[in-house]
Amino acid sequence: MLALVRRIVTLAAAIGLGAPALAADAQVAVAANFTEPAREIAAGFARATGHRAILSFGASGAFYTQIAHGAPFEVFLSADADRPQQAEKNGLAVPGSRFTYAVGRLVLYSTNPVLIDDRGIVLKRGIFDKIAIADPTAAPYGLAALQTINALGLGPALAGRIVRGSSITQAYQFVRSGAASMGFVALSQVIKVPGGSRWLVPARLHAPIAQQAVLLRTGAVNPAAIAFVAYLRSGPARAIIDRYGYEVR
Secondary structure, eight states: OHHHHHHHHHHHHHTTSOOOSSOOEEEEEEEGGGHHHHHHHHHHHHHHHSOEEEEEEEOHHHHHHHHHTTOOOSEEEOSSSHHHHHHHHTTOBOTTOOEEEEEEOEEEEESSTTTOOTTOTHHHHTOOSOEEEEOTTTOHHHHHHHHHHHHTTOHHHHGGGEEEESSHHHHHHHHHHTSSSEEEEEHHHHTTOOSSEEEEOOGGGSOOEEEEEEEBGGGTTOHHHHHHHHHTTSHHHHHHHHHTTOBOO
């Protein structure tokens, strides 16, 4: 496997030198919060390499369960570090291929332009109906939301008002549709959305949202999967990630 890791590094240096003679597809499982950046990265990847990244979006926990049961994904872009580490530990991933591709930020968001103040005091005032979060057991951003609520000492007060989406995408949809007055979502989901009101949650209120990627064993001999992992670490990809409000390491 060391030879494969070296090949990834070599490919990273070679990105942009032209498309390969034989283009291929890579099946990529992508955490829902990373939907828009991943689409842009996949488009740049296709232009740079000739390969295609076939993207599927969902909750990281659900993806890990699918991968463990034989789903044919070849690259896994999780919203946390735990699932990629588990994939590596359980022999589902190529050793040495795991890395942090982004560090996410959590935002309390509402379509109502005057509901949320810039310090999140609205949570204590309680002048709202429902608050949306992603399922904490499946979505790292949902876990970060729950940690934030508990860090503020508001767990019991808000328990009856929380509505849970299966993923961060559904949590955001609850807010956009009006099913919830506001919700904890990923900064990347609203960074380009005009209007509304929002509070950027201080990182100290929850565990770091270190989003890790890993090359799965199913993609170990697929040049497109190997090249996509390499491209994710390239300058063009990192620039896209930065534009969506993630910290890039």
